[in-house]
Amino acid sequence: MDFETQAVYVISVAAELAGMHPQTLRIYERRGLVQPARTAGGKQRRYSNADIAQLLRISQLAEIGMNLEGIRQVMALEIEVAELKKEVKTLQHQLAQSTADTATRFGLVPLRQSVTVFGSRPSIFNKDR
16 A cells, blocks of 8 residues: 555644644635545544645645635645646657558658758759649
């Protein structure tokens, strides 16, 4: 299991690690800013290192004066940007692979290469014309 996403911290420990009051974590959960895992009975919240990092990001945004709805929107956009960057990277890799495959499969000549025939002039310079 990934250490970053493994939910191990109870709310009091998570609050201490994030430098917040446990009630603040409950408010953030109700507002949808953080979603900790729950124990089998559903009674206890368990926070992961990723959740702690998210709480610290919330704290940074709150310090610059952003309200909770603004923070939620910024975080949603940050997630979307990260996903889009990952998709762009995948597409760039696919394009590079496709270009390499096409060049080797069809023996394409690179654009900067040209054929020069010595001893003949292009037809536009032909005197017979």
